[in-house]
Amino acid sequence: xxxxxxxxxxxxxxPEELSQAMKDAEPILKRAQAGEEKYADSQGWxxxxxxxxxxxxxxxxxxxxxxxxxxxxxxxxGVGGSNNAARSVIKALADGSKVxxxxxxxxxxxxxLNKMLxxxxxxxxxxxxIAKNFETLEPxxxxxxxxxxxxxxxxxxxxxxxxxxTGTFGSSLEKLCEKEGYTFVPFPTDIGGRYSAFSFVGLLxxxxxxxxxxxxxxxxxxxxxxxxxxxxxxxxxxxYAALRNLYNQKGYVLEMMAAFEPxxxxxxxxxxxxxxxxxxxxxxxxxxxxxxxxxxxxxxGQYLQDGAPLMFETFLNVKEQDSSLVIHSDGKQDYFDYLxxxxxxxxxxxxFEATLTAHSQKMPCVIFDLDRLDAYHFGQLFYxxxxxxxxxxxxxxxxxxxxxxxxxxxxxxxxxLGK
Numbered sequence: 001x002x003x004x005x006x007x008x009x010x011x012x013x014x015p016e017e018l019s020q021a022m023k024d025a026e027p028i029l030k031r032a033q034a035g036e037e038k039y040a041d042s043q044g045w046x047x048x049x050x051x052x053x054x055x056x057x058x059x060x061x062x063x064x065x066x067x068x069x070x071x072x073x074x075x076x077x078g079v080g081g082s083n084n085a086a087r088s089v090i091k092a093l094a095d096g097s098k099v100x101x102x103x104x105x106x107x108x109x110x111x112x113l114n115k116m117l118x119x120x121x122x123x124x125x126x127x128x129x130i131a132k133n134f135e136t137l138e139p140x141x142x143x144x145x146x147x148x149x150x151x152x153x154x155x156x157x158x159x160x161x162x163x164x165x166t167g168t169f170g171s172s173l174e175k176l177c178e179k180e181g182y183t184f185v186p187f188p189t190d191i192g193g194r195y196s197a198f199s200f201v202g203l204l205x206x207x208x209x210x211x212x213x214x215x216x217x218x219x220x221x222x223x224x225x226x227x228x229x230x231x232x233x234x235x236x237x238x239x240y241a242a243l244r245n246l247y248n249q250k251g252y253v254l255e256m257m258a259a260f261e262p263x264x265x266x267x268x269x270x271x272x273x274x275x276x277x278x279x280x281x282x283x284x285x286x287x288x289x290x291x292x293x294x295x296x297x298x299x300x301g302q303y304l305q306d307g308a309p310l311m312f313e314t315f316l317n318v319k320e321q322d323s324s325l326v327i328h329s330d331g332k333q334d335y336f337d338y339l340x341x342x343x344x345x346x347x348x349x350x351x352f353e354a355t356l357t358a359h360s361q362k363m364p365c366v367i368f369d370l371d372r373l374d375a376y377h378f379g380q381l382f383y384x385x386x387x388x389x390x391x392x393x394x395x396x397x398x399x400x401x402x403x404x405x406x407x408x409x410x411x412x413x414x415x416x417l418g419k
Contacts, residue, residue, distance in 0.1 A: 081193025219379025
């Protein structure tokens with residue numbers, strides 16, 4: 001299971017302060033563990049049996065096998081929460097032996113869209129339009145151009161068989177599926193996009209890519225059991241939520257998530273959206289940013305070490321080695337002989353420890369240790385941060401499930417386009 005370590009050499013938050021903050025937030029934890037009536041339309045993810053139970057998993061596995069049997073590529077049409085969870089796991093774990101996953105619906109750039117269409121040339125493919133509210137411009141417009149491309153390649157009957165839509169019951173998207181003969185699967189009405197990893201939204205693309213979705217859901221269920229059964233004194237999610245709010249109160253208004261493993265790069269995007277969209281409202285919120293080390297140590301390392309004291313840093317650290325590459329001497333004088341016979345895993349860990357030592361002298365650092373990087377532990381991470389975001393938002397005094405600010409740009413955009 002996950003474990004938290006805090007390195008705060010300035011002692012910005014004392015153990016006593018943290019303990020008191022957790023005690024003060026105990027009523028919030030209890031409400032989150034029970035679920036709240038006021039959030040009933042947004043908490044379908046709290047109990048994974050509801051949207052990731054046996055019937056759902058079996059349905060997903062059957063549909064994924066059909067797609068794998070007749071497609072070289074699977075086009076995931078979605079934006080933000082409709083693709084971030086699936087993409088983070090697929091990019092980290094898929095070995096390419098199954099169907100290629102191609103992403104659409106997350107851009108309005110003609111260059112990017114033409115590049116996406118070109119990548120489909122010569123391939124048989126299936127598409128999945130994921131849209132809880134079938135009014136969002138990015139997936140809606142991509143769905144149109146992909147339907148046009150399919151109409152040129154397949155008969156109407158074959159195109160219909162290769163079109164899946166993940167939407168809400170009673171929506172205009174479901175009506176379109178009924179009329180055109182597309183396959184329709186549910187986007188839960190009681191789950192927002194950024195909380196949808198454990199549903200058809202996230203699990204179907206993962207399954208098509210060959211990810212063990214049962215292991216992922218099992219990891220989520222184990223984490224859910226821990227967080228729902230543990231009291232305030234030892235609750236990991238409450239500890240993280242209380243700590244980050246204490247840092248925020250002391251002027252550390254940015255949280256940077258970082259790791260020395262590039263496999264986390266797309267998970268960072270999921271995490272940034274989860275906390276940014278959930279907490280950034282009412283003039284409040286901790287601004288979430290992310291950095292992929294060690295590359296970005298050469299981009300933001302100077303600022304982190306000597307810049308304004310605005311942020312605290314949250315590291316993801318994988319303990320178990322899953323790959324090996326040893327550096328050998330080739331007899332040439334390049335002055336790197338101190339690396340002879342060292343494994344890159346060892347070198348990477350040395351870079352992590354050195355960075356942690358240096359950064360913790362300037363800013364608070366929180367370290368999440370996980371045993372290994374696999375589907376089970378991704379499931380743990382998804383559920384942990386979803387639950388922690390809920391608790392953190394409640395401590396902050398905002399609604400962690402709505403996103404009124406996102407609608408502002410849409411209104412101006414629709415007006416400019418003549419809707």
